[in-house]
Amino acid sequence: MSFTTQMDAARKGIVTPQMQTVAAKEKVPMEDLMDRMARGSVIIPANKNHASLQGEGVGEGLRIKVNVNLGISKDCQDMEAELDKVRTALSMHIEAIMDLSCYGKTAPFRKRLVDMSPVMIGTVPVYDAVGFCDKNLRDITVDDWFRVVEQHVVDGVDFLTIHAGLNRATAEKIKKQQRITNIVSRGGALLFSWMELNDAENPFFQHYDRLLDLCEQHDVTLSLGDGCRPGCLHDATDASQVQELISLGELTKRAWERNVQVMIEGPGHMAMNEIPGNMMLEKRLCFGAPFYVLGPLVTDVAPGYDHITAAIGGAIAAQHGADFLCYVTPAEHLRLPSLDDLKEGIMATRIAAHAADIGRGIPGARAWDDAMAKARADLDWETMFQLAMDDKRAREYRKSSMPEHQDSCSMCGKMCAVRNMNRILAGKDIQLDD
Known part of the structure; x- marks a missing residue:
């Protein structure tokens, strides 16, 4: 029996190699995993063209996953430096990498990333559009937008961030309400600007079925982007954010009708007390689809330490329903992260994810901590180092004094x-x- 996507296979009762990998990693019965995939509460992003992929599951009852952002830009075009970050991130046991390249040799970098990476790869195609099309933003056509998406899909990207929910109706709310930071999503701002310059609807909203055609053909997961995510505490949980979330829920159901896997992207900046409600709102409005969050950052006043503000918010968010955490580094809001920034961001986010796994009762999560406790009780330093999330740092601290x-x-x-x-x-x- 043939299938088009991982969701289609689950609905037909077909066990794929990626499902076998995920079930073994997560210690989840295959029938439970397939049921969740069929309903859309679990995804396995797995582009048919990503040959080196090992497969990870995201969603209901699974471990919280961690994503790392990197990529080349106009001010930092050193491809080898970014590939060093890739190798470091992989050695630190992350589950996903998003290539946010927006200038220069984006296609060669993306292809090398896909070839070398066993973890899932995501991109934001609109970042690549201006350079890919060699046009001003105003002059990019609908066909141009989709040519960029198609290239990313063919190159083997497992999930695409597409801000399809930022339509004209949502854009009007942005213009009318009094946000302090307006739109802070780079992709959202590009599409908002294109819509205003051309007096046109969001091409990915208007031609959504065309997008689904590409995703279904190559088994690419849609990461429906939050173009209206709050960029500061003041703007959290406002009308435009909720309006976009409603649209994303409607788009989720349309994707599921085509067997296209979906996750929803979320905030952003948000006070701690608002996080549980936002997680519940996403799950309700988007019918249980996996939730992928940036942070949330729980205060706006700690530049240089936003890996900490995001880890606090990420732990709370994951405890209350988020399934996938995007790392935030100390360089957030300040500059492109260095290799050391990347390491700090990964560790902070992995700590948040593991803390939430314990709170959610994920199989095996607590056992790791119990083993560490036993090693500490026995004053067994070598076992402590072996169990440490960052054994190198633990050894260095011990050795230094x-x-x-x-x-x-x-x-x-x-x-x-x-x-x-x-x-x-x-x-x-x-x-x-x-």
């Missing part, structure tokens, strides 16, 4: 609570003065 007694650390020395409890419970004496 070695204690007099190897069964303690330089903070407590012979007053170490764990050391002393172990000795007392073993019937041994404690000497603190020598």
Whole structure:
């Protein structure tokens, strides 16, 4: 029996290699995984042209996944430097990479990325349009927009961020309401500007079936972008954000009718108390589709530390329904991330994701922490390092300040609570003065 997409296969009862990989990784029964995929609450982005892909699942009952953004731009065109970031990100166990390249040799970079990456790859084709078409924004045609999308699909991209919900009706709300930051989504701003310059409807909203044709043909997942995501706390959960979310829900159902997998992108900047409600709203309005969030950043006043503000928001969001976290680095709002920024952003986001996995009761999540607790109780430093999320940093910290007694650390020395409890419970004496 043949199938067109992973969703189509699940609905027909066909087990794909990607499903087998995901079921094994997640320790989920195959019938449960296929049921969730058939309903759209779980996706496995897997372009038929991405030969090196191993497959990851995103959604209901699965581990929270982490995405890394990178790519070449006009001010930073060093392809090899970005590929170094790719290799580093892969070594740090992320599950997805979004190529946000917008200038220069975007196609060669994208092809190398797809060829070398076993994790899912996403792009935002509208970023690439001006350079791809060699035209001013005003002069790009509907056919031009779709030529760019088709090229990305053919190149093997697993998911596409498309801001199809930012239509003329939503655009009018943006113009009428008093937002502080207006539109901060780069793709959303480009499409909004094109619509205004040409007095036209969003081409991806108006010609949505044409987009679905490409996705169905190559089994590409739609990541329906939030062009109206809030760029500051003040703008969160306003009319334009909710209006776009309603549109995205309608577009989700249309995609599912064509067996095209969908996830929804979300905020953005948002106060902590608004996060649970936003997660519930997305799940309700978008019929349980997986939710992919940037942050949310829970305060606007910590430039240089936004990997922390985003990790706080990401942990809360994932605990309340988000399924996929986009990393945020210390360089957010300031510059293109360096390799060190990338590492800091990945670790902060992985911590948030794992904390949420524990809270959500994901199989195996708590066992990792229990193993670490046992190693600490035994003062088994080597096992602690092996279990650490970042074993290199843990080893470096320990080595930088070695204690007099190897069964303690330089903070407590012979007053170490764990050391002393172990000795007392073993019937041994404690000497603190020598």
